[in-house]
Amino acid sequence: MQNTLPNLKHSLSLTLQHFFPFAGKIKLPPPPQRHYIFFTEGDCIPFLVAESEADFNHLIGNKARHAQELQALVPKLQPPSMSSVGTNALKQYLSVSLIAIQVTTSPNADISIGITFFHAAADGRGFAHFTKSWASVCDVICHSIFHADCGDRIDLPTKYFGNCLQPCLVAAKRGELSGEYGVAAAAKAIGRAVMELDKGVLKEAEKWMSRVGEVPINSKHVFPVAGSPKLRVYDTDFGWGRPKKYGSISIA
Numbered sequence: 001m002q003n004t005l006p007n008l009k010h011s012l013s014l015t016l017q018h019f020f021p022f023a024g025k026i027k028l029p030p031p032p033q034r035h036y037i038f039f040t041e042g043d044c045i046p047f048l049v050a051e052s053e054a055d056f057n058h059l060i061g062n063k064a065r066h067a068q069e070l071q072a073l074v075p076k077l078q079p080p081s082m083s084s085v086g087t088n089a090l091k092q093y094l095s096v097s098l099i100a101i102q103v104t105t106s107p108n109a110d111i112s113i114g115i116t117f118f119h120a121a122a123d124g125r126g127f128a129h130f131t132k133s134w135a136s137v138c139d140v141i142c143h144s145i146f147h148a149d150c151g152d153r154i155d156l157p158t159k160y161f162g163n164c165l166q167p168c169l170v171a172a173k174r175g176e177l178s179g180e181y182g183v184a185a186a187a188k189a190i191g192r193a194v195m196e197l198d199k200g201v202l203k204e205a206e207k208w209m210s211r212v213g214e215v216p217i218n219s220k221h222v223f224p225v226a227g228s229p230k231l232r233v234y235d236t237d238f239g240w241g242r243p244k245k246y247g248s249i250s251i252a
Helices: 004-016 124-140 182-199 205-213
Strands: 025-028 036-038 047-051 081-085 088-097 099-105 111-117 141-149 165-173
Touching: 004 047, 004 099, 004 124, 004 141, 111 124, 124 141, 141 182, 165 182, 165 205
Parallel strands: 047 099
Antiparallel strands: 025 036, 025 088, 081 088, 099 111, 141 165
16 A cells, blocks of 8 residues: 555546546536636645545445445535636636545555546546546556756856756656666657657756655666766776776665
8 A cells, every 4th residue: 555545646647637527627608608617737636545444345345335335435526606707706607616626545555546537527437537537547557757967958067166066857657667668768758758858957846846756656666877978987097097997886
């Protein structure tokens, strides 16, 4: 469970990048105007974690059950609110959230994922597409974090001495990495992250640490990598010739 919940949350975040309207609100203006989905950068959805003493074997059984037995496993949508659109504060529209998610665990480590969504946002096919996409990302996602040298991408003083690095987060499917062309898939994923730097280094620097913190870390499956061929460390010669071996004991 230590890794399951962070994996669910992070993979949901990645999935919502493709299903971002779910994070928005439905605006309900007065007639004759029609309702519409309104999304703004930074919108998010409730992600609740709960514990239950219920007998999950009973709940999943093929027999009649009282609906209230399942209600504790399903979240409620946020209450509707009045909000304005744009700069016109006089236009107050009723806003309704579209989705809420609750992960419930039992003492036996059972997991229930309860989802409440506003049917005006998607039909059954669209909702199934969303949940299957989330599941596929959660099941096979692998992460890599590396620091890119930004010294050649910004105008630094000639005598500058210090760090000029940007953390880059890479996500790739485990099946691609473990396949015949795994090395190529990893290189391609890292290459895409490097190409993002061309759009502007130090972009959204205030969000770097929070994004890195969202990556689930299991010490059993994490190993550090340090160094770069660009550093040309084997050209370091104290007069005895090139070093036989260079390595980093730790990274801090």
